[in-house]
Amino acid sequence: MYASFCSIGAYAPKKVLSNSDLEQMVDTTDEWITKRTGIKERRIAADSELTSDMGVEAAKIAIERSGLDKSEIDLVICATISPDYFNMPSTATIIASKLGLGTIMSFDISAACTGFVYALSVAKAFIESGMKRSVLIVGAEKLSSIIDYTDRGTCILFGDGAGAAIIRATDDKSRAIIDVHTGSDGEYADLLMTPNGGSGSIHDDGSKTFIKMRGNETFKVAVRTLTNDVVDILRENALSSDEIDHFIPHQANYRIIKAVGDALGLRDDQVVLTVHKYGNTSSSSIPMAINDIYESGRLKSGDLMLLDAFGGGLTWGSALVPFAPDGD
Ligand code: UT7
Numbered sequence: 145m146y147a148s149f150c151s152i153g154a155y156a157p158k159k160v161l162s163n164s165d166l167e168q169m170v171d172t173t174d175e176w177i178t179k180r181t182g183i184k185e186r187r188i189a190a191d192s193e194l195t196s197d198m199g200v201e202a203a204k205i206a207i208e209r210s211g212l213d214k215s216e217i218d219l220v221i222c223a224t225i226s227p228d229y230f231n232m233p234s235t236a237t238i239i240a241s242k243l244g245l246g247t248i249m250s251f252d253i254s255a256a257c258t259g260f261v262y263a264l265s266v267a268k269a270f271i272e273s274g275m276k277r278s279v280l281i282v283g284a285e286k287l288s289s290i291i292d293y294t295d296r297g298t299c300i301l302f303g304d305g306a307g308a309a310i311i312r313a314t315d316d317k318s319r320a321i322i323d324v325h326t327g328s329d330g331e332y333a334d335l336l337m338t339p340n341g342g343s344g345s346i347h348d349d350g351s352k353t354f355i356k357m358r359g360n361e362t363f364k365v366a367v368r369t370l371t372n373d374v375v376d377i378l379r380e381n382a383l384s385s386d387e388i389d390h391f392i393p394h395q396a397n398y399r400i401i402k403a404v405g406d407a408l409g410l411r412d413d414q415v416v417l418t419v420h421k422y423g424n425t426s427s428s429s430i431p432m433a434i435n436d437i438y439e440s441g442r443l444k445s446g447d448l449m450l451l452d453a454f455g456g457g458l459t460w461g462s463a464l465v466p467f468a469p470d471g472d
Contacts, residue, residue: 182398223259307431
């Protein structure tokens with residue numbers, strides 16, 4: 145039994161936070177943000193809009209496009225670092241309930257910006273082992289709930305949104321996800337973290353937990369790791385970068401994406417970019433980007449996608465995924 149990537153959906157909240165809005169909030173400029181990151185604007189969820197609500201909207205679209213009856217879904221995995229509730233219940237469980245999926249298995253994955261690729265890897269393993277047949281994977285983030293809007297090093301980068309996909313069992317190898325690579329290295333844990341609130345808190349005074357990042361060091365490790373991971377997965381699967389229809393990297397910073405694309409010799413038309421309009425949406429960024437090329441008509445049945453993610457942990461992952469929208 146193989147696992148195929150059969151549908152995609154995404155949701156972006158309505159409220160836009162532009163670079164000129166940020167100029168009013170911190171000491172920054174549209175010119176600096178555009179030049180250093182490529183970001184022009186990002187979306188911000190309404191106060192009443194939870195991570196699970198955005199995940200549900202993305203999932204509804206992915207389910208409808210898959211042609212599945214929702215009763216066929218037998219597992220929900222949600223990748224998030226901004227869950228509805230820290231610790232419990234999981235956001236996946238809330239999403240399953242809001243979608244009326246019944247009492248199926250559901251759980252969250254914490255792998256920061258690599259979360260969607262980790263979820264894909266776990267869905268693939270469940271399907272190939274025969275334990276599950278139709279898995280809903282969701283990347284959903286309300287990062288605005290963990291951003292310090294006085295810290296110009298982070299608040300200019302991150303935004304809210306969600307993406308979702310249906311991964312299904314198939315016996316047709318030509319439609320199957322070819323490979324997923326995943327890795328992590330906790331030696332770099334302090335580059336990108338939310339230091340408050342957990343059992344590792346040093347000064348747990350009940351204050352809000354915010355993302356803290358050593359941006360420049362993270363940048364350098366990101367370029368190296370994203371590039372090496374793609375070189376490895378292509379080599380191990382005897383593929384060249386020419387054979388990739390869509391390179392879909394984590395949308396953290398245009399300069400990172402450009403450096404990785406150039407190192408791999410990718411043409412601009414192979415590289416998918418949404419960072420200018422959504423910023424960095426962590427685990428949602430890759431599925432939101434896949435949805436973007438689907439809705440614009442660029443993503444066709446049989447196209448080969450190369451996903452490449454990197455994030456806090458540090459974690460990283462890549463995947464070779466044919467788009468297989470027609471079901472079994
Ligand atoms: O999603 C997971 C992984 N995350 C990432 O991959 C993010 C990786 N990092 C980055 O994207 C970049 O490092 C940033 C965009 C965060 C920063 O860009 P940079 O080119 O690495 O800048 P820097 O941190 O080296 O700072 C350069 C200067 C500093 O001023 P001085 O010391 O040269 O006077 C900063 O204080 O830019 C200053 N600066 C800013 N200036 C205007 C930092 N943030 C801002 C800002 N507006 N928002």
